[in-house]
């Protein structure tokens with residue numbers, strides 16, 4: 405994966421605001437991966453549009469192909485997937501272990517083919533990342549589960565049976581997976597304490613267009629009345645804009661932008677972030693599908709306390725980029741990560757760059773700013789912290805080298821080309 409040691413080389417501006425122009429947001433990773441999983445539900449195939457060219461998309465298409473689905477890439481950003489009668493319901497171990505969203509495939513596969521086997525899913529290392537929520541929901545739907553040799557074997561020979569499921573924790577992929585499984589179950593399923601992320605609403609809307617009966621997506625209670633089969637009837641799925649990518653670009657522009665417009669985004673999905681940035685003193689103009697950020701040498705950012713929360717709260721996926729903004733804000737800020745138990749470890753590298761961050765405990769840090777950062781050599785620990793390192797490198801003085809670029813490519817398409825287009829100094833190199 406990294407044998408050639410591919411890196412990003414970033415030349416920082418020592419905090420000088422040089423970025424100008426517009427930067428478009430691409431399709432959302434955490435929406436489109438679930439749509440690929442949904443493709444298994446449809447007997448007549450599915451077309452997906454506005455698909456970003458990111459590594460996790462390549463992994464899920466490989467995984468689908470490995471199971472026998474026909475995947476084709478028609479034209480720019482458009483895929484079609486056809487899962488036919490013959491489908492290997494044993495997910496490939498190596499591929500499934502490479503990304504968390506592989507577990508989402510289990511819902512549609514089980515619903516349509518009545519069995520599935522899979523390894524414990526991989527993905528970014530953010531803590532334990534258990535799947536108990538999925539397993540107990542499957543049990544409630546009448547699935548028999550055997551766990552042996554590090555693999556789960558799930559069977560429901562008579563199909564899934566609708567049930568009332570009260571999720572122990574609000575889980576994004578858990579909600580999506582069980583919601584999809586229940587579309588083909590017998591009877592009614594009620595999901596309580598469901599996650600409310602916009603990607604879930606988008607998925608439910610598409611499934612409903614294709615014959616599913618889902619009510620309440622976007623609220624904590626989702627009711628699904630099972631139907632016999634689903635057909636897309638040639639209606640394409642169009643991937644929504646990535647709110648995390650958009651938010652990260654807006655943070656970058658808040659720090660280094662003279663006049664940057666982040667386009668093709670959905671500001672209504674970023675209310676918490678935009679509110680935090682406005683309170684910090686960022687000059688934002690919020691349009692229907694764009695956010696413009698302006699700044700000059702006189703712009704001063706002020707500290708703020710950030711606590712991550714399930715949607716519509718402050719997203720955990722924006723916590724790391726936001727941390728960089730806080731290192732440049734005057735005063736003392738606190739960050740409290742409440743979703744994942746191990747998502748603050750990357751701050752150790754920021755300290756080496758000169759950030760004044762005190763770790764109170766694994767979930768809470770204090771950030772004092774503003775502090776000048778120095779360019780360093782870093783390894784991207786996961787995709788969101790990787791992007792945060794690029795932002796930190798842009799703010800720093802001198803050159804930084806960011807390794808483990810696969811972690812960034814997992815979620816951001818050609819980031820170097822897109823950031824260069826607004827004047828950010830970044831190059832992909834093989835060292």
Ligand code: EPZ
Nearest residue numbers: 434505533534535536537538573574575576577578743744
């Ligand atoms: C999704 O992960 C996203 N991934 C994550 O994005 C995102 O950070 C996260 O939701 C929270 O918004 C995808 O959509 C592919 P959860 P997910 O289940 O679904 C605990 C990124 O960078 N939990 O909502 O895996 C879990 O440990 C990624 O794009 C259980 O205890 O997150 C966590 O503490 C990283 N048991 C909390 O719930 C379970 O069975 C919320 O996790 C499942 C989850």
